Amino acid sequence: MRFLLIEDNEELAAAVVDRLSLDGHVVDHAADLSTASDFTSVTSYDLILLDIMLPDGDGRSFLNSHRNSKNSTPVIVLTARSEVSDRVGMLDSGADDFMVKPIDFSELEARCRAVLRRRGGKSTNxxxxxxxxxxxxxxxxxxxxxxxxxxxxxxxxxxxxxxxxxxxxxxxxxxxxxxxxxxxxxxxxxxxxxxxxxxxxxxxxxxxxxxxxxxxxxxxx
Missing domain, CATH: 1.10.10.10 (Winged helix-like DNA-binding domain superfamily/Winged helix DNA-binding domain)
Known part of the structure; x- marks a missing residue:
């Protein structure tokens, strides 16, 4: 599977890329929204991992644009915000799931599998x-x-x-x-x-x- 990771923390991004690559996934990393938009304009992804606070804007604007363009690629939001209202807002904006930082990599892998199963209409691995x-x-x-x-x-x-x-x-x-x-x-x-x-x-x-x-x-x- 090919994933897009939109995350400006280079240390976290490198750790996520390394972990998912061990599972055989291809992970393209964009450190800002501009680069992410360039990637999505030329490549189709199976899953997007999206940070909210980015150097050139709010990840929610990317999510809104992503859904308004009728793009069905699933999105898991990575956020430091744990308030219920924030989580509800992201889900209502079109996120398929979210994870609160700091990220547990085993949980991230499981959530990726679950989102991809739902996308394919499957209930098991x-x-x-x-x-x-x-x-x-x-x-x-x-x-x-x-x-x-x-x-x-x-x-x-x-x-x-x-x-x-x-x-x-x-x-x-x-x-x-x-x-x-x-x-x-x-x-x-x-x-x-x-x-x-x-x-x-x-x-x-x-x-x-x-x-x-x-x-x-x-x-x-």
Missing amino acids: RITVGDLTFDSLAGTLETPTEVVQLRPRELRLIEILINAPGQIFSKGALVDRLFSYDEDVSENAIEVYIGRLRRHLSASRTEIVTVRGLGYKLDAS
Whole structure:
């Protein structure tokens, strides 16, 4: 998954990026609203983590603009304000959840998973397609013959495919979802990870299909 973190505290931002990256997520960091707007104008995100007090304005203005533009990307607000009225105001403005600083990273990860589940209309971390079951919390892929412990980037790639079975993803779209701006990678990297996942799926009737000239899709037929 690709996240946008809007946070001006460099130490906190670095800690959040490091923690979420360990889970295989791509996290772009914007230290102000201007940079955040530049990022969202060219990139689609799965989740936005938004600080309120920023050098060039109030994060609530970003949230209001985000929702007024009909952008459905979920937003978790990171705030030092613990008053009920502040929390109610942020939720009414379109925030999907919030966390009061200082942040507990285990709770942050759990809230990210919960928000993403709600966005996908799912109630658990387990997704079954055909004879394949993926557990995003455990990081496992269960086939008819084994349970595979996935590496972080394998995990995020199958997560993209299994959440939209039958949908075709181009190599470029997958690069955008799996790698940050700082990583110099080519689309050939996607072929490598697709190859690894196909080996994991060798005993399953569910397969990753190459659609010539277009990309890849997960097929459970």
